[in-house]
Every structure is written in structure tokens, then in C-alpha cells.
Amino acid sequence: MKALTHTCYMTVRHLRNLARQPLYVMFTIVQPVIWLVLFGQLFKNVVRIPGFGAHAYVDFLTPGVVIMTVLFGSGWSGLGIIRDLDLGVMDRFLVSPVSRLALVTGRLAQLSIVAVIQSVLIIILGVLLGARIPGGITGVLALIGCAVLLALPIGSLSCGMALVTRKEETVIGAANFILLPLTFLSSVFMPPNLLPTWLLDLARFNPVEWAVEAARAALDAHADWTVILPHVALLVAFAVVTAGLATRAFRAYQRSV
Amino acid sequence: MTVIDDRDSARSDGQPARQESWAIEATNLIKTYPGDVRALDGLSLHVPAGTIFGLLGPNGAGKSTTVKILTTLSRADSGEARVAGIDVLREPARVRWAIGCVGQRSGVDSAATGRENLALQGRVFGLRGAELRHRVNVLLERFNLTQAADRITRTYSGGMQRKLDVALGLIHDPEVLFLDEPTTGLDPEARADMWKEILRLAHEEGITILLTTHYLEEADRLAKRLAIIDRGRVVAEGSPEELKSELRGDTVHIELLNAEDVEKAHGVLGRLEELREPAREGNLLRARADRGATTVPVALAALESSGVKVASVTVARPSLEDVYLRHAGRAFREADEGGKR
Numbered sequence: 001m002k003a004l005t006h007t008c009y010m011t012v013r014h015l016r017n018l019a020r021q022p023l024y025v026m027f028t029i030v031q032p033v034i035w036l037v038l039f040g041q042l043f044k045n046v047v048r049i050p051g052f053g054a055h056a057y058v059d060f061l062t063p064g065v066v067i068m069t070v071l072f073g074s075g076w077s078g079l080g081i082i083r084d085l086d087l088g089v090m091d092r093f094l095v096s097p098v099s100r101l102a103l104v105t106g107r108l109a110q111l112s113i114v115a116v117i118q119s120v121l122i123i124i125l126g127v128l129l130g131a132r133i134p135g136g137i138t139g140v141l142a143l144i145g146c147a148v149l150l151a152l153p154i155g156s157l158s159c160g161m162a163l164v165t166r167k168e169e170t171v172i173g174a175a176n177f178i179l180l181p182l183t184f185l186s187s188v189f190m191p192p193n194l195l196p197t198w199l200l201d202l203a204r205f206n207p208v209e210w211a212v213e214a215a216r217a218a219l220d221a222h223a224d225w226t227v228i229l230p231h232v233a234l235l236v237a238f239a240v241v242t243a244g245l246a247t248r249a250f251r252a253y254q255r256s257v
Numbered sequence: 258m259t260v261i262d263d264r265d266s267a268r269s270d271g272q273p274a275r276q277e278s279w280a281i282e283a284t285n286l287i288k289t290y291p292g293d294v295r296a297l298d299g300l301s302l303h304v305p306a307g308t309i310f311g312l313l314g315p316n317g318a319g320k321s322t323t324v325k326i327l328t329t330l331s332r333a334d335s336g337e338a339r340v341a342g343i344d345v346l347r348e349p350a351r352v353r354w355a356i357g358c359v360g361q362r363s364g365v366d367s368a369a370t371g372r373e374n375l376a377l378q379g380r381v382f383g384l385r386g387a388e389l390r391h392r393v394n395v396l397l398e399r400f401n402l403t404q405a406a407d408r409i410t411r412t413y414s415g416g417m418q419r420k421l422d423v424a425l426g427l428i429h430d431p432e433v434l435f436l437d438e439p440t441t442g443l444d445p446e447a448r449a450d451m452w453k454e455i456l457r458l459a460h461e462e463g464i465t466i467l468l469t470t471h472y473l474e475e476a477d478r479l480a481k482r483l484a485i486i487d488r489g490r491v492v493a494e495g496s497p498e499e500l501k502s503e504l505r506g507d508t509v510h511i512e513l514l515n516a517e518d519v520e521k522a523h524g525v526l527g528r529l530e531e532l533r534e535p536a537r538e539g540n541l542l543r544a545r546a547d548r549g550a551t552t553v554p555v556a557l558a559a560l561e562s563s564g565v566k567v568a569s570v571t572v573a574r575p576s577l578e579d580v581y582l583r584h585a586g587r588a589f590r591e592a593d594e595g596g597k598r
Contacts, residue, residue, distance in 0.1 A: 009380050017368040020409070084366075092364030092425065095328045097353045098381045256291075257331045 006099040010106020014080065015113065028114075032069040032122045036061060039189065040129060051193050055132070062126030062133075063143050063215040064188035069122060070115040070147040071183065071208055074155040075175040077111055078162030085166055094254065104246055108155050115151040119144045134221035142218030142228065149235040150211040156242035160249035182208045187216075210234045279339070280306040280433050280465035281327060286336035288322055288489075296322040297333065298489035304467055304482070309459045311480030312469040313581070319489040320469040321361055324437045327467070328358045341432045354382070357426030361437040363418050364425060367411040371402050371421050374410060375428060382429035396424040400454070416447030423454065434458065436468045440475060448475075455479055473577040487585040497577060504575040504583055507549030509556065514566035516540035522565045531555055536582060540568075543582070545575075 019025065040058045047057050054060040084090040093103060123133075123140055133139055162171050185202050186209040192200055203209040214231035217224045281304035288297040297319050304310040312320050325331035327340055329349035338345040341355035366374055375393045384392055397403045400420040410418060419439060426434055436455065440448040456479060458464045470476055476483050477497050484494040493500055509532065513519055519537050526535040531552040532544040546552035549572035560567055 006381065009377055013366070013369065013373075013377055016373070017366070020368055087367060088360050088362035088364040089366050091330055091360050091362075092358070092378075093381070095330050095353060095356070095358045095360075096378065096381050097350060097383075255332075257325060 003099040003101045003105070006102035007105045007109055010102050011109040011113070014107060014110035018110070018114070028069075028073060028118065029121060031072075032065050032118065033125060035065045035068065036122065036125055036129060039065075043189065046190070049194060051191075053191055053193075056130060058126060058129050058131040059133075060191065060216075061189070062123060062131045063219055064212060065126070066119045066122045066143060066147050067150060067208060067211045067215060068183050068188050069118050070151050071154060072175075072179055073114060073118065074111050074151040075158050075179045076171075077107055077155045078158035078160075078171040078175075079168060080107060081159050081162035082166065082168050082171060085162075091257070094257075100250065104156070104159055104250060107159060108152055111151045111155045112148045115147050116144055119147045133219055135219040135223055139219040139223065142223070143215040146211040146215040146218070146232070146235070149232065149239060150207060153207060153235070153239040153242040156239070156246040160242070160246040163246075163249040163253045166253075182206055185209070186212055188212055207235060207238050210238075278306045280304050280308075281310070281338075281340050281467060283323070283327065283338040284336055286323065286326060286333045286338060288319075288326060288331070288333050296489055297326070297336075299336075300486065300490055302484055302491065302494075304465060306465050307459065307463045308481040309455065309466045309468060309479050311476035311483035312467060312486060313471070313473065313476045313483055313577075314469075314486040314585075315471060318486045320471075320486060321437055322489075323486070324358075324360075324435050324467070324469060328356055328435050329353055330358075354429065355432045357429070357431035357434045359419075359422045359426045359434070359436045359439055361441070363422050365410050365413075365418050365421050367409070369410065370407050371397065371410055371413070372406040374421060375424060378425045378428045384428070392428060396427060400424045414447070416443055416450065419443060419447065419451060420454070423451075427458075431464065433465045433467065436466060438469055438471070440470070440472065452479060473581065477577050485581055485584050492584040493580065500580045501575045501577065504545065504579055506545055506547040506575075508573050508575055508579050509544050509546050509549055509552060510571045510573070511542045511544075511556065511560070512568040512570070513540045513542065514568045518565045521563060522560055525559050525563050525565065526556060529556060529559055534583065543579075545579070545583075546572075549573075 036058070040061055043061070044057050046052060047054055047060070052060075081090070090103070094100075123143070127133065135142070158171065158175065161174055165171065185199060186206050187195060187203065188208065192203070192213075195203070210231040214228045214235070217227040281302060283300060283302040286297045286300045287295075289295050300319060300323060302310075302312075302323070312323060314320050322331065326333045327338055327345060329345060329352050332346065340352050343352045343355060345352050366377075369377070372393060375396060376389060379389045379392055394403075397406045400423065402417060402421060402424070405413065405417060410421060413421065423436070423439070439455070440451050443451065452475070455466060455468065459466050468476075468479060480497065482494070482496050483500070484491045485500075486492065495503075511522070511526075513522060516539060519540055519542065522542055523535055523537045526532050526542060526544055532546055535542060535544040537543075553570055553572060557567060557570065
């Protein structure tokens, strides 16, 4: 109970601090627009490649951009922890009766809320650009669910990394090093049947691929639950494991003070 | 007739008798950080309730580590500590309700307003609704932050941020307040302000305050009792007056014209019976004498006969710095340079 109310307090704090950075908020909105419009135009003709499967590239690209945007947003979330560590805010909370769990779950809750808002905005934009969503409202909800299920583990990893290294540069470096390859080692921009076999083999271990595959399957007119459920299960398992890692990182930080 | 309880008053380990009135008691705290850095090496402390207690020492002496352990932020490897009568190692969660902490670094969330900072801190301590609003307003008023309450704290001056820090530590009316270097980096005016507030908290509200500082003047001014710590141990403990009066006589400071002569002069002074504990620092020599006025001519004559040129001589009553020198054997500046943590 205390963990829940304290998580709410922390979530409000993080959302408020975020809203006070209008430039940052603008970038998080503008960036997916650029992805969607730019890549949509750039790769417009790839749908003509035999075997692509979608009618228009924007149909295919919209869920991809949702996943990618949420991936990047959550990958940077550790920077907030570093800020709290540097400011001494973390230590102030640790000598108060605040729920320890809330110090991480508050951040993950904020990430999830931001992920939902971003997803909705991108889907609306995609539809405006002509994307069709045969899966309807269920498909959209499943897509948003997949986005959140990706945000949680990536956010946990980023926070864990921040607690262990305590250096802004390291978190930025690691995010840069990992996030882009994760995006390109998946079917965010290209359908799996057009990807080289070696890449597909790697993609099987890629959480971004799990999210994208599940989301696209849910958006189909006839949602294939045999594709969706295993991928969702993998994402949930990944979230559980990374939450455990984040908790350990948190304990390690407490021991080192 | 007085009844004496032997069990308490006649302890063989030399520690003060256990009383209910200790707000903080620490016994034999040991803390080692990775890389074999021994931050605390058997530190013991006893702070009477309702007083200001100063923890004095150079950077790296173990002041902050002591505060971290007593405030439950960090765990000692061994030893015992009780704060407000609660065992720090066994019941850290209960200790947190009884203490307020102002860390060495500010704990203010710079992206939030002063009011938001206080309100969140209050909520964490279970305050709600009208009670919370009232408490926040009272603290804002007391620390002269009402006008700035709804400004983002990034725009606060250093002094205002520090005041907000103290206000955050007081939100739940703690019994014991820890202030880790509360005036470091403040301008003289803000420092004087902070001193006034610290004295008021102890004298009017009866809060026990443990204050760390490396400003001797601050400890002298505020603390009723203090402990000097060095290399993770308490090297002297008592009231500032007690500690000063333990040093018999005066301090003689001799400034040399040429810094190269300092070694030679140190040797010369060391051979004089009238002077004790000669120490050197740059082109300055310092020693203790029972009667400064009669010792100075002797010392000057000895120096002149060995060809050392003297720029100035002063004789002073012992200061807290002399106390420190006596107990830690090195000047603050020197120890600061050697200090790490």
C-alpha cells in the first residue's frame, strides 16, 4: 500500500519535472513525426518489393515507429537517476521512510505513461498520413501494450546501469551503443521475410523484435494470437528479469554509500 | 542519601555511563570502503539530548561517514549506534522517523518549486491535506522562503537552497537533526543566518543537533560539546572551553623572513626547554609556552644566534585550532590536502 501511494507521488514528481522541460517534450513529439514522414517518404517504394506484404509503407512503418520511439525514450531514463544522485535527492529520500521500491517504480510508471501518450500521438499521425489499422481498437490497444512492455525492461536496464556506473557519459554511451543496433536488428523498417537470415537469427533474441512482431500481428485484420502471445510472454519474462537486475543495482548502490 | 547504581556508573571500558538522555550514542563504529579505505576506525560518540554537538575534523577524517551511518544511509561494518534511543543497525526504518538530515550536498530537487519539494517530503512522512499545507507554510515562513515558495529552486541562491534543505529536514518535527557541513560554500551573510537558525532550533525547540564542519569558528560558536575526529577516530571530546583549557599556556607564532630557514628554526626551537610541541607550516612556526611573554625573548635570541631572520612574532591564548593541532598533530590545511573522502 505504501509502495503504491509513494509510487504515485514519485510518478507525479517525474511527470511534472518532465513537463517543465518544454524543449524536451517538443523533441519527443517532433522526432517520431520526422521518423514517420521522412522514412515514410524515403522508403515509400519498398512496398513494391515482391513479398513485402503491406499495401502502403506507412501501414507497416507506424507500429515500428511507435516501438522505436518508446525504446529510445526508455533507454535514456537512467539519466534521471543520475540527476537525482548528483543532486543528493536520492540520498535525501533514502534517509526518509520513502518506499525504496517507489524510487524505481515511480520512474517506470512515468515511462509507461509517456509511452502511452507517445504511442497514441504517433498512431493518430500515422492514420493522418494514410495508415490503415485493420485490427481496429483491439489492435491499437495491443500495440500500446507492447510498447509499454518494452518500455519497462529497457527502463529498468537503463536505471540499473545508472545506479551502477553513476556516470552520465556511461549511460549515454551505453544507450547509443545498444539502442540503434537493437532497432536495426529487427523488423522495425523491413518485414522479416526480406531480412538476411543471419539478421533474423539475431533478431529472435531481440526484445524490440518481440514487441514489433506482436504489435504488427495484433494490428492485422485477423490477429494471430499464436504469434502475439509467445512474444508477449517473452517481453513479460524480460521485464521480470530486468526488474530483478534493477533491484540488485539499487541494493549495490545502497551498500556503496 | 544518594543511591548509586554501580552497574551504570562504574563501567570498566571508560565509556560514559549509559543514560536515557543521550540523543546519539555510538560505540566502536568501524566502516571500511572497497579498496581497504578505513573511513571509521573504532569511533565512539555521546551526544546529550537537546544540545548542539560539533563533529570537527579535516576532509576525509570520517565526519560524513559517521553521519551516513547514524542516519541509516550507510551501514557500519561493526559497532553499535543508537539515535533517539533506537538501534540504528537493527531498526533503521524507525530511526528515519525520528531524524532529520541535511546532507553535505543539497538534497533539493532543482526542477521543482520550494513548495513542491516540501510537500513531497511531507507526504513521504505521511502528512496529508490541510495538515500538510499548514506545515509547509509554517516552514516556508520560518525560513523566509514564502515569497520564493512557488519559484523553481534552480533560481534560488545558495543560502536559500540551504535553508530549504534544513526546512526539508524539519518537515516531520524530528527529535534529532543532522547537519553535514551546513554552511560550506555560503557567503558570510548566509552563514550568519544559518548559525542563528541552528541556535534557535536547539534552544527554542529543544532539537538535538549533530553538526559536522571543518570551520573551527563555527564549532566554537555553535557547539556546546564537540569531538575532533581524525583518521576515523575521536581524538578529543569535550566543550570548546574544556578543550582549550586543557592546553596550558599560550601559543607562540613565529613568522620567518625566509621560508628556507624553517627546518633550522624548527630544530632550534625544539631544543628550548620553554617551548613545547613546535610545529611548522610554510614559513610559520608555532609552539606552546607556559608563559608566552617571557619565552618570546629567549626564542628570538636563540633564533638570531643561529642566523634565522624573524618577520613577526605573536602570542595568543589557545584557539580551537591549537586544540586540533595538539590532538591530531597536523594543521588543518595539511590534513585537508591529504584527505580523500
